[in-house]
Amino acid sequence: MAAQAQQETAVHDSALKSVQDSVREREISVEQEHLNRVYQRLEEKIHEAEFLMNDAAKRGQVGTPGALAERDAQVFRAGIHLNRLNNEFEDFLFGRIDLLLGKDGKKGPDGAYTAVEPAEGAIREDNTADIAETLHIGRIGVLDSDYTPLVIDWRAPAAAPFYRSTPVDPGRVVRRRVIRSKGRKVLGVEDDLMRPELKALLDGHDLPVIGDGALMAALGQARTHTMRDIVASIQAEQDMVIRAPAASVTYVEGGPGTGKTAVALHRAAYLLYQDRRRYAGGILIVSPTPLLVAYTEGVLPSLGEEGQVAIRAIGSLVDGAEATLYDSPATARAKGSYRMLRVLRKAARGALETGAGPRPGPSGRPAPGRPASGRLAFGQLAFGDEGDESDESHLGSVNGEGAVNGDGSHDARTAPQAPAGPPTRLRVVAFGRRLELEAAELDRIRQSALGGTAPVNLLRPRARKLLLDALWAHSGAAGRHTDPELAAELRSSFDEDVSSEDSFIEFLDAWWPELTPRAVLDAMADERRLGRWARRILNPGEVRKVARSLRREGLSVHDIALLDELQAILGAPARPRRKREADPLDQLTGLEELMPVREETQRERAERLAQERTEYAHVIVDEAQDVTPMQWRMIGRRGRHATWTVVGDPAQSSWSDPDEAAEARDEALGTRPRRRFRLTVNYRNPAEIAELAAKVLALAMPGSPSPSAVRSTGVQPRFVATDKGQGAGHGVVVRDSLAETVRAEAALLLDRVDGTVGVVVAMNRREEARRWLAGLGDRVVALGSLEAKGLEYDATVVVSPAEIADESPAGLRVLYVALTRATQQLTVVSGERDAPDANGVPDLLRD
Numbered sequence: 001m002a003a004q005a006q007q008e009t010a011v012h013d014s015a016l017k018s019v020q021d022s023v024r025e026r027e028i029s030v031e032q033e034h035l036n037r038v039y040q041r042l043e044e045k046i047h048e049a050e051f052l053m054n055d056a057a058k059r060g061q062v063g064t065p066g067a068l069a070e071r072d073a074q075v076f077r078a079g080i081h082l083n084r085l086n087n088e089f090e091d092f093l094f095g096r097i098d099l100l101l102g103k104d105g106k107k108g109p110d111g112a113y114t115a116v117e118p119a120e121g122a123i124r125e126d127n128t129a130d131i132a133e134t135l136h137i138g139r140i141g142v143l144d145s146d147y148t149p150l151v152i153d154w155r156a157p158a159a160a161p162f163y164r165s166t167p168v169d170p171g172r173v174v175r176r177r178v179i180r181s182k183g184r185k186v187l188g189v190e191d192d193l194m195r196p197e198l199k200a201l202l203d204g205h206d207l208p209v210i211g212d213g214a215l216m217a218a219l220g221q222a223r224t225h226t227m228r229d230i231v232a233s234i235q236a237e238q239d240m241v242i243r244a245p246a247a248s249v250t251y252v253e254g255g256p257g258t259g260k261t262a263v264a265l266h267r268a269a270y271l272l273y274q275d276r277r278r279y280a281g282g283i284l285i286v287s288p289t290p291l292l293v294a295y296t297e298g299v300l301p302s303l304g305e306e307g308q309v310a311i312r313a314i315g316s317l318v319d320g321a322e323a324t325l326y327d328s329p330a331t332a333r334a335k336g337s338y339r340m341l342r343v344l345r346k347a348a349r350g351a352l353e354t355g356a357g358p359r360p361g362p363s364g365r366p367a368p369g370r371p372a373s374g375r376l377a378f379g380q381l382a383f384g385d386e387g388d389e390s391d392e393s394h395l396g397s398v399n400g401e402g403a404v405n406g407d408g409s410h411d412a413r414t415a416p417q418a419p420a421g422p423p424t425r426l427r428v429v430a431f432g433r434r435l436e437l438e439a440a441e442l443d444r445i446r447q448s449a450l451g452g453t454a455p456v457n458l459l460r461p462r463a464r465k466l467l468l469d470a471l472w473a474h475s476g477a478a479g480r481h482t483d484p485e486l487a488a489e490l491r492s493s494f495d496e497d498v499s500s501e502d503s504f505i506e507f508l509d510a511w512w513p514e515l516t517p518r519a520v521l522d523a524m525a526d527e528r529r530l531g532r533w534a535r536r537i538l539n540p541g542e543v544r545k546v547a548r549s550l551r552r553e554g555l556s557v558h559d560i561a562l563l564d565e566l567q568a569i570l571g572a573p574a575r576p577r578r579k580r581e582a583d584p585l586d587q588l589t590g591l592e593e594l595m596p597v598r599e600e601t602q603r604e605r606a607e608r609l610a611q612e613r614t615e616y617a618h619v620i621v622d623e624a625q626d627v628t629p630m631q632w633r634m635i636g637r638r639g640r641h642a643t644w645t646v647v648g649d650p651a652q653s654s655w656s657d658p659d660e661a662a663e664a665r666d667e668a669l670g671t672r673p674r675r676r677f678r679l680t681v682n683y684r685n686p687a688e689i690a691e692l693a694a695k696v697l698a699l700a701m702p703g704s705p706s707p708s709a710v711r712s713t714g715v716q717p718r719f720v721a722t723d724k725g726q727g728a729g730h731g732v733v734v735r736d737s738l739a740e741t742v743r744a745e746a747a748l749l750l751d752r753v754d755g756t757v758g759v760v761v762a763m764n765r766r767e768e769a770r771r772w773l774a775g776l777g778d779r780v781v782a783l784g785s786l787e788a789k790g791l792e793y794d795a796t797v798v799v800s801p802a803e804i805a806d807e808s809p810a811g812l813r814v815l816y817v818a819l820t821r822a823t824q825q826l827t828v829v830s831g832e833r834d835a836p837d838a839n840g841v842p843d844l845l846r847d
């Protein structure tokens with residue numbers, strides 16, 4: 001009997017499946033027909049654009065200025081149009097919504113009805129309703145020849161219900177469909193029913209529903225080394241952020257995997273669509289690492305936007321300078337803190353006294369004899385240390401050249417030669433007399449010139465004037481004439497005589513050199529000097545570490561913010577005024593007197609703006625929890641008149657003083673009103689991994705909410721100990737060494753997942769870990785804990801939670817980041833410090 005029942009069930013299941021398959025096929029062919037129509041229309045549009053270009057070329061032959069201008073405008077428009085159409089040709093139709101009749105019959109500019117809520121009576125008393133409107137959603141909008149919308153741009157208001165509608169608040173949407181297509185071929189469809197209780201009819205037939213929803217399908221896909229856009233499955237709470245009005249500051253918090261980075265990128269595309277003219281000033285996206293830039297930079301082009309958006313790592317924000325090193329946690333803490341601002345102000349002024357002369361090139365360019373460190377492979381940062389200190393010695397450098405030995409025996413570079421110092425005496429001859437200023441007087445003049453807060457380089461003319469005043473007083477010529485006009489003439493010829501004298505010019509260059517940020521930073525590499533400038537601001541240990549770190553080849557992420565600050569403190573070096581070539585006409589009109597001054601100012605201004613090129617119309621800060629106070633100042637300067645989107649998660653912060661960073665952030669964002677959002681759903685980690693990570697969150701930030709995971713895989717995290725660990729009980733895999741264990745576990749995961757595997761280790765083990773994985777192929781990568789920020793992999797191996805947690809005062813939060821990178825499977829390998837239990841679970845991850 002049982003066998004017969006089983007057979008009947010199998011027959012029934014297979015019949016059901018074949019019916020479902022045929023419904024799916026039919027629905028795919030319905031969408032295929034629509035896509036064919038869209039392509040046909042696109043081809044018509046391309047012909048139109050080509051015709052316009054040809055026509056415009058012909059008009060140009062007419063030759064009148066008006067015709068030429070018209071032709072240029074047409075070519076321009078048609079060119080843009082063609083370009084867009086050709087670019088968007090791949091995979092741009094991805095969604096569809098079937099809607100009830102709206103409250104009113106008004107249509108928007110995209111040809112769709114604008115009502116969000118259904119009309120009264122749209123649902124009949126017997127709970128049936130007719131589909132009144134069907135919209136297809138894609139990467140750009142396409143209108144049919146009769147102006148009915150074939151495709152609605154995903155950013156248009158009419159597309160919002162595709163993202164916002166939920167079964168709790170469905171609005172007019174009955175069915176939301178995600179269409180998978182490649183080129184001209186529809187591959188599949190996935191439906192979500194927003195009103196499952198309703199019997200909806202489309203052209204008199206039941207509305208079929210296919211699949212289990214697109215979100216799960218998207219989340220289940222294998223990961224590659226680059227991020228995908230989520231345009232087909234943006235969720236309602238994310239859509240609220242993406243489409244939030246751009247006024248003031250949009251502030252978004254959310255745990256790991258809640259889509260903050262994805263939302264930030266889609267928001268950039270949305271803002272451009274919504275008000276392209278306003279954002280012509282550019283959108284800047286600041287990302288914490290070059291790895292995250294490389295991971296995310298393909299998303300905007302896939303959304304049809306790139307030109308006006310700059311995605312830059314925080315270590316690449318200053319033109320001409322590129323961070324290639326990490327600082328040890330203690331050094332980073334000193335360099336990133338607000339205290340450094342006071343040190344830099346003193347250093348900028350003090351550097352004058354050291355005779356830190358001008359260095360060629362822009363702010364960040366290496367000084368002579370100091371080779372530029374090129375970007376490392378894959379944009380990875382080296383983690384050089386400052387060498388000697390016991391609390392840092394475990395952070396051995398991993399960067400081969402210019403490296404510091406783990407035992408601190410070899411210094412990266414010797415201290416730069418201390419300059420001879422500024423001259424202590426000025427001697428000139430004027431009006432036939434030898435005039436002299438001695439050290440004490442020169443010092444007094446310098447202090448008086450430095451009074452006030454103006455940028456140091458801009459004070460040079462003032463210092464020059466004070467020198468001339470003092471020399472004039474010494475000359476005794478002041479009392480020679482009582483007639484003010486004659487006295488003024490005498491003074492002016494005195495000034496001219498003195499300042500054209502070589503000895504005066506050379507003295508001024510040596511005594512008040514034009515400083516570059518790099519020259520000041522170099523001057524700070526001298527520990528004694530830095531100690532003077534940082535007295536009562538940094539402690540002696542910090543002074544030693546900072547000075548040593550500045551003697552390495554290359555710059556750290558934190559040095560970049562210091563360079564930027566110094567640029568602001570120093571101001572652009574004063575440029576000699578170049579006289580405009582005299583125009584004979586000017587001489588006739590007398591304009592020559594006036595023009596050079598005005599023109600010079602304009603030119604200077606243009607030059608300065610081009611050089612600074614740091615102001616943007618909108619600034620998006622990703623992983624904002626890691627931005628240090630000094631970095632906030634740097635970013636703030638790039639968005640003084642901007643609107644902002646700031647996304648982050650305090651629980652993932654690797655910065656040790658969150659209160660100080662919050663103060664700096666508030667200062668950068670000014671008094672602009674904040675609009676706050678919180679993302680609550682974790683789309684990355686399955687529940688099994690999220691649950692484990694929540695244990696570390698409870699230690700790192702007690703009381704902080706853990707985002708709820710949207711799916712579960714049934715695969716528990718795996719725990720593995722080496723024989724050096726204590727645990728060797730039931731279920732624990734024990735191998736001879738950490739290296740062997742990690743390699744074997746990575747290989748196992750490569751077998752189990754289709755996509756990528758990330759091996760996350762403490763920062764000082766990165767190089768070692770790369771060697772462990774040699775030969776396993778490019779689906780697996782080794783990462784230092786700080787590099788893992790923002791990235792994700794199908795599976796991860798987290799090596800020694802205790803080592804990661806002990807790396808810095810923020811170590812537990814860094815460990816939380818490491819544990820939340822996997823989309824499918826997680827293996828935790830314990831090292832010596834982890835004290836695993838009999839099941840291999842390290843101390844930090846036990847209940």
Ligand SMILES: Nc1ncnc2c1ncn2[C@@H]1O[C@H](COP(=O)(O)OP(=O)(O)OP(=O)(O)O)[C@@H](O)[C@H]1O
Nearest residue numbers: 230233234235256257258259260261262683684790
């Ligand atoms: N609506 C969505 N549809 C499909 N995938 C999504 C959606 N939202 C997020 N994801 C996916 O979830 C993953 C996590 O997103 P993202 O990296 O933006 O999160 P995050 O909040 O920045 O994480 P973290 O704080 O850990 O850096 C990504 O793979 C992203 O594509």
